[in-house]
Amino acid sequence: DAGITQSPRHKVTETGTPVTLRCHQTENHRYMYWYRQDPGHGLRLIHYSYGVKDTDKGEVSDGYSVSRSKTEDFLLTLESATSSQTSVYFCAISESVLTSLNEQFFGPGTRLTVL
Protein backbone atom coordinates (compact mmCIF):
# COMPACT_ATOMS: atom_id res chain seq x y z
CA ASP A 1 0.00 0.00 0.00
CA ALA A 2 1.08 3.56 -0.67
CA GLY A 3 2.22 5.33 2.47
CA ILE A 4 -0.92 7.24 3.30
CA THR A 5 -2.38 7.48 6.78
CA GLN A 6 -5.45 9.25 8.04
CA SER A 7 -6.28 10.33 11.55
CA PRO A 8 -8.49 9.84 13.34
CA ARG A 9 -9.92 6.67 11.77
CA HIS A 10 -13.24 7.08 13.57
CA LYS A 11 -14.82 10.11 15.17
CA VAL A 12 -18.18 10.90 16.70
CA THR A 13 -18.91 14.55 17.32
CA GLU A 14 -21.83 16.87 17.94
CA THR A 15 -23.45 19.35 15.62
CA GLY A 16 -21.74 22.73 15.71
CA THR A 17 -18.33 21.54 16.85
CA PRO A 18 -15.18 22.01 14.76
CA VAL A 19 -13.50 18.90 13.39
CA THR A 20 -10.13 18.47 11.71
CA LEU A 21 -9.11 15.38 9.78
CA ARG A 22 -5.49 14.77 8.92
CA CYS A 23 -3.95 13.04 5.94
CA HIS A 24 -0.24 12.22 5.97
CA GLN A 25 1.77 10.77 3.09
CA THR A 26 5.32 9.51 2.89
CA GLU A 27 5.32 9.08 -0.91
CA ASN A 28 6.35 12.59 -1.97
CA HIS A 29 3.33 12.89 -4.28
CA ARG A 30 2.43 16.34 -5.47
CA TYR A 31 -1.35 16.12 -5.48
CA MET A 32 -3.52 15.39 -2.48
CA TYR A 33 -7.31 15.08 -2.39
CA TRP A 34 -10.15 14.85 0.08
CA TYR A 35 -13.26 12.89 -0.92
CA ARG A 36 -16.40 11.93 0.87
CA GLN A 37 -18.22 8.72 0.10
CA ASP A 38 -21.94 8.33 0.70
CA PRO A 39 -24.37 5.63 -0.42
CA GLY A 40 -25.77 6.40 -3.86
CA HIS A 41 -23.26 9.16 -4.53
CA GLY A 42 -19.98 7.38 -4.90
CA LEU A 43 -16.81 9.35 -4.25
CA ARG A 44 -17.19 13.11 -4.41
CA LEU A 45 -14.30 15.52 -4.38
CA ILE A 46 -14.30 18.07 -1.57
CA HIS A 47 -10.99 19.89 -2.05
CA TYR A 48 -7.64 19.11 -3.55
CA SER A 49 -4.13 20.43 -3.43
CA TYR A 50 -1.54 20.66 -6.17
CA GLY A 51 1.29 21.82 -3.97
CA VAL A 52 2.17 23.42 -0.66
CA LYS A 53 -0.31 26.23 0.01
CA ASP A 54 -2.00 25.56 -3.37
CA THR A 55 -5.54 24.28 -3.00
CA ASP A 56 -8.76 24.35 -4.96
CA LYS A 57 -12.40 23.46 -4.46
CA GLY A 58 -14.07 20.29 -5.60
CA GLU A 59 -17.74 19.66 -6.28
CA VAL A 60 -18.90 19.54 -2.62
CA SER A 61 -16.69 22.09 -0.88
CA ASP A 62 -19.34 24.04 1.06
CA GLY A 63 -18.77 23.75 4.82
CA TYR A 64 -15.20 22.51 4.43
CA SER A 65 -11.81 24.15 4.37
CA VAL A 66 -8.34 22.71 3.80
CA SER A 67 -4.74 23.57 4.42
CA ARG A 68 -1.46 22.21 3.16
CA SER A 69 1.57 23.72 4.87
CA LYS A 70 3.87 20.78 4.09
CA THR A 71 4.06 18.35 1.19
CA GLU A 72 3.27 15.45 3.52
CA ASP A 73 0.17 16.81 5.26
CA PHE A 74 -3.27 17.81 4.04
CA LEU A 75 -5.83 18.87 6.63
CA LEU A 76 -9.58 18.96 6.17
CA THR A 77 -11.55 21.15 8.59
CA LEU A 78 -15.25 21.24 9.24
CA GLU A 79 -15.65 24.60 10.95
CA SER A 80 -19.07 23.76 12.39
CA ALA A 81 -20.05 20.16 11.78
CA THR A 82 -23.58 19.32 10.62
CA SER A 83 -25.38 15.99 10.45
CA SER A 84 -25.20 16.12 6.64
CA GLN A 85 -21.44 15.83 6.96
CA THR A 86 -21.72 12.36 8.46
CA SER A 87 -19.78 10.31 5.94
CA VAL A 88 -16.65 8.32 5.23
CA TYR A 89 -13.80 10.61 4.24
CA PHE A 90 -10.96 9.41 2.06
CA CYS A 91 -7.69 11.11 1.39
CA ALA A 92 -5.89 10.32 -1.86
CA ILE A 93 -2.60 11.19 -3.50
CA SER A 94 -1.36 11.22 -7.06
CA GLU A 95 1.50 12.18 -9.31
CA SER A 96 4.74 11.14 -7.90
CA VAL A 97 7.22 13.99 -8.20
CA LEU A 98 9.87 11.40 -8.99
CA THR A 99 8.06 9.30 -11.62
CA SER A 100 5.16 11.51 -12.75
CA LEU A 101 2.93 8.43 -12.54
CA ASN A 102 -0.60 9.62 -12.02
CA GLU A 103 -2.33 6.64 -10.48
CA GLN A 104 -4.37 7.83 -7.52
CA PHE A 105 -3.90 5.98 -4.25
CA PHE A 106 -6.25 6.14 -1.30
CA GLY A 107 -5.81 6.31 2.43
CA PRO A 108 -7.73 3.97 4.76
CA GLY A 109 -10.59 6.40 5.38
CA THR A 110 -12.10 8.20 8.36
CA ARG A 111 -15.63 7.43 9.45
CA LEU A 112 -17.17 10.63 10.85
CA THR A 113 -20.51 10.69 12.61
CA VAL A 114 -22.11 14.02 13.50
CA LEU A 115 -24.91 13.70 16.04
Next chain:
Amino acid sequence: EDKVVQSPLSLVVHEGDTVTLNCSYEVTNFRSLLWYKQEKKAPTFLFMLTSSGIEKKSGRLSSILDKKELFSILNITATQTGDSAVYLCAVEAASGTYKYIFGTGTRLKVLA
Protein backbone atom coordinates in the same frame (compact mmCIF):
# COMPACT_ATOMS: atom_id res chain seq x y z
CA GLU B 1 -20.70 19.01 -16.92
CA ASP B 2 -18.21 16.17 -16.57
CA LYS B 3 -19.78 12.83 -15.73
CA VAL B 4 -18.95 9.16 -15.44
CA VAL B 5 -21.69 6.53 -15.62
CA GLN B 6 -21.24 2.90 -14.65
CA SER B 7 -23.48 -0.02 -15.46
CA PRO B 8 -24.92 -2.20 -14.21
CA LEU B 9 -25.42 -0.76 -10.74
CA SER B 10 -25.26 -4.23 -9.26
CA LEU B 11 -24.70 -7.75 -10.42
CA VAL B 12 -25.03 -11.20 -8.84
CA VAL B 13 -23.24 -14.12 -10.47
CA HIS B 14 -22.02 -17.59 -9.56
CA GLU B 15 -18.42 -18.64 -9.18
CA GLY B 16 -16.86 -19.40 -12.53
CA ASP B 17 -18.99 -16.94 -14.46
CA THR B 18 -17.47 -14.17 -16.59
CA VAL B 19 -18.66 -10.61 -15.99
CA THR B 20 -18.31 -7.38 -17.94
CA LEU B 21 -18.59 -4.03 -16.19
CA ASN B 22 -19.13 -0.86 -18.17
CA CYS B 23 -17.99 2.72 -17.72
CA SER B 24 -18.97 5.55 -20.04
CA TYR B 25 -17.82 9.13 -19.67
CA GLU B 26 -18.20 12.68 -20.85
CA VAL B 27 -15.20 14.67 -19.73
CA THR B 28 -13.37 17.63 -21.17
CA ASN B 29 -9.61 17.25 -21.52
CA PHE B 30 -9.54 13.51 -20.89
CA ARG B 31 -6.22 12.26 -19.59
CA SER B 32 -6.78 8.73 -18.30
CA LEU B 33 -9.37 6.28 -17.01
CA LEU B 34 -8.82 4.29 -13.86
CA TRP B 35 -10.49 1.23 -12.36
CA TYR B 36 -10.58 0.50 -8.64
CA LYS B 37 -11.85 -2.34 -6.48
CA GLN B 38 -13.43 -1.40 -3.17
CA GLU B 39 -14.23 -3.93 -0.50
CA LYS B 40 -15.12 -2.77 2.99
CA LYS B 41 -12.27 -0.29 3.01
CA ALA B 42 -10.39 2.13 0.76
CA PRO B 43 -10.44 1.69 -3.03
CA THR B 44 -7.48 -0.24 -4.37
CA PHE B 45 -6.03 0.58 -7.77
CA LEU B 46 -6.53 -1.95 -10.59
CA PHE B 47 -5.76 -0.34 -13.95
CA MET B 48 -4.99 2.94 -15.61
CA LEU B 49 -5.86 3.29 -19.29
CA THR B 50 -4.75 6.10 -21.54
CA SER B 51 -4.80 4.69 -25.08
CA SER B 52 -7.64 3.20 -27.09
CA GLY B 53 -7.63 -0.47 -27.98
CA ILE B 54 -4.77 -1.56 -25.73
CA GLU B 55 -5.90 -4.20 -23.29
CA LYS B 56 -4.48 -4.21 -19.79
CA LYS B 57 -4.47 -7.55 -17.97
CA SER B 58 -3.83 -8.67 -14.44
CA GLY B 59 -4.62 -12.30 -13.81
CA ARG B 60 -8.33 -12.86 -14.44
CA LEU B 61 -9.03 -9.13 -14.81
CA SER B 62 -8.67 -7.18 -18.01
CA SER B 63 -9.75 -3.79 -19.23
CA ILE B 64 -9.84 -1.83 -22.45
CA LEU B 65 -10.61 1.75 -23.41
CA ASP B 66 -12.44 3.16 -26.43
CA LYS B 67 -11.71 6.88 -26.66
CA LYS B 68 -13.85 7.32 -29.75
CA GLU B 69 -17.02 5.93 -28.16
CA LEU B 70 -15.99 7.20 -24.70
CA PHE B 71 -16.24 4.04 -22.68
CA SER B 72 -14.25 1.35 -20.98
CA ILE B 73 -15.03 -2.20 -19.92
CA LEU B 74 -13.64 -4.28 -17.09
CA ASN B 75 -13.81 -8.04 -17.59
CA ILE B 76 -13.45 -10.61 -14.86
CA THR B 77 -13.20 -14.24 -15.97
CA ALA B 78 -13.70 -17.33 -13.81
CA THR B 79 -15.08 -15.21 -10.97
CA GLN B 80 -14.41 -16.14 -7.37
CA THR B 81 -16.15 -15.13 -4.15
CA GLY B 82 -13.15 -12.91 -3.41
CA ASP B 83 -14.06 -10.79 -6.42
CA SER B 84 -17.16 -9.59 -4.57
CA ALA B 85 -16.72 -5.84 -4.21
CA VAL B 86 -17.74 -2.49 -5.60
CA TYR B 87 -15.83 -1.65 -8.77
CA LEU B 88 -15.25 2.04 -9.33
CA CYS B 89 -14.39 3.80 -12.55
CA ALA B 90 -12.76 7.23 -12.48
CA VAL B 91 -11.72 9.58 -15.25
CA GLU B 92 -8.84 11.94 -14.86
CA ALA B 93 -9.40 15.32 -16.45
CA ALA B 94 -6.56 17.74 -17.04
CA SER B 95 -7.75 21.30 -17.17
CA GLY B 96 -5.03 23.36 -15.54
CA THR B 97 -4.79 20.93 -12.67
CA TYR B 98 -5.80 17.30 -12.46
CA LYS B 99 -9.18 16.12 -11.25
CA TYR B 100 -10.71 12.69 -10.96
CA ILE B 101 -14.42 12.20 -11.62
CA PHE B 102 -15.84 8.99 -10.17
CA GLY B 103 -18.80 6.90 -11.19
CA THR B 104 -21.07 5.53 -8.48
CA GLY B 105 -19.70 2.03 -8.94
CA THR B 106 -20.93 -1.44 -9.80
CA ARG B 107 -21.58 -3.75 -6.86
CA LEU B 108 -20.59 -7.30 -7.78
CA LYS B 109 -21.58 -10.26 -5.65
CA VAL B 110 -20.18 -13.67 -6.52
CA LEU B 111 -22.01 -16.62 -5.01
CA ALA B 112 -20.27 -19.88 -4.17
